[in-house]
Amino acid sequence: MAIAAETVAHFNQPWAMTFLPDGSMLVTEQRGQLVHVSREGEKTDVANMFEVAYGGQGGLGDVILDPDFADNRYIYLSYAESLDGGATRGAAVVRARLAMDDGKPALEDITKLWHQQPYRVGKGHFSHRLAFAPANAEHAGDLFITSGDRQKQDPAQEMDNSLGKIIRIKPDGSIPSDNPFTDDGEIARQFYTVGNRNMLGIAFAADGTLWAHEMGPAHGDELNKIEAGDNYGWPVVSNGDNYSGVPIPDHDTRPEFNAPEVSWTPSIGPAGFVIYNGDMFEDWQGDGFIGGLVAKAIVRVTLDGDNSKEVARYGWGKRIREVEQGPDGALWVLEDKAKGADDDSMDARLIRLTPAKEES
Incomplete structure (x- = not known):
């Protein structure tokens, strides 16, 4: 299938996007700015933004709409923050x-x-992607949050901290x-998973099934079907190895852990995820699309x-940081x-992909 690509706007280190009912968009920039983008690509900074802890992988993250946005105008934003103004x-x-x-x-x-x-020293593995369960899902209307392991590994298996987990809360927290x-x-x-x-x-x-992907260490990126109460094995097992070269047992050595449905070696560097349900690309309905930071x-x-x-x-x-489906x-x-x-580079493009028109 031939694809047409249209550049709509340029950004400085964008991280996420979501569509408003009128077809306009909200785009987050990691340094801390939320941007409104009209259907024609005109950008306006959203006022009254709060402070974020920018640096490394941290900063302003995801943005999604409340399921009842048309009535309550609520949006949800994730970000990295420092409570002491420093490295924590x-x-x-x-x-x-x-x-x-x-x-x-x-x-x-x-x-x-x-x-x-707790909050930890470091600027990596915040994760903080967001998703609302749709009406046909088991936990309709609940908010799911990916909470990264902050590059600390062991806390992902511990119950006294929220690192390395998927979180489920209500829209009011x-x-x-x-x-x-x-x-x-x-x-x-x-916790929903650990x-x-x-x-x-x-x-x-x-069909209401929840899916999530995660970066492996040195390779072993994963795509997982998310099941309530399951343990996905990190850092006990992985299909990748430590960056130091020290091996990690593969998933098939520990069947008590939930193994990935898909695993990638070499790494693709997965970022952004949408499961397509539109009519513009009929052959792709039900397929997932993942951005590749490493795979490009x-x-x-x-x-x-x-x-x-x-x-x-x-x-x-x-x-590629993010992939999303538009209203059309x-x-x-x-x-x-x-x-x-x-630092002021606006070299990251927002691009709209559509089927290319066949030449007559």
């Missing part, structure tokens, strides 16, 4: 109301709903009483339990900031 950092999630008075976007009623516990680790301690009440590493993509399929490609996967697999890789030549079924891509680009 952690991921957090806020809810805010998006005002559009006189066409000027601004945040109002900003409320912090969740944060990692309260904790559901039926979360699977409720009996394992106060912090564990929020034993995760650095999850930069999470999405629900049309869009990776397409079929999602069929243990039969899931990569089926195509579309070379891009640049690091087009696929949208956010490039990552180029390596070595200066």
Whole structure:
């Protein structure tokens, strides 16, 4: 299939995007700016932004809409913050109301709903991707948050911290009483899964199934079907090895852990994830699309339990941070900031992909 690519706008280190009901967009820039983008590509900075802890992998992260956005105007944002103004950092999630008075976007009623516990020194593996369970999912209307291991490894298996977990909370930040680790301690009440590493993509399929991918250490990236209460094995098992070269036992050596449906060696550097359900690319309905930071490609996967697999890789030549589906079924891509680009570089493109018109 021939694809047409249209560059709509340029950004400085963008991280995530979401669509508003009128077809316009919100795009996050990692340094701390939320940007409103009109359907024509005109950009306006959203006012009243809060401070983020920018640096390394930290900064402003994901943005999604409340399922009832048309009525309540709520959006949800993830970010890295420092409570002491220094090197100790952690991921957090806020809810805010998006005002559009006189066409000027601004945040109002900003409320912090969740944060990692504890905050740690370092600037890596925040994860903080967000997804709402759709109406046909088991936990319809609940908010799921990927909470990275902060490059600390062992905490992913521990119940007294929220590092290396998938979190499930209500839209107001309260904790559901039926979360699977409720009996394992106060912090564990929020856990949905444990034993995760650095999850930069999470999405629900049309049948309500939850999927997430995570970066492996030196290779061994994973795509996982997410099951309540399961342990995904990090750092006890992995299909990759430590960066030092020290091997890690593979998943097949420890069947008590949930093994990935798809694994990549060499690494693709998965970032961003959408499960396509539009009409513009009918042959792709139900397939997942993953951005490749290392692969510099869009990776397409079929999602069929243990039969899931990569089926195509579309070379891009640049690091891809995010892939999203537009209201009309087009696929949208956010490039990552180029390596070595200066701090004010606007070299990361927002691109709309559509089927190319056949020449007559």
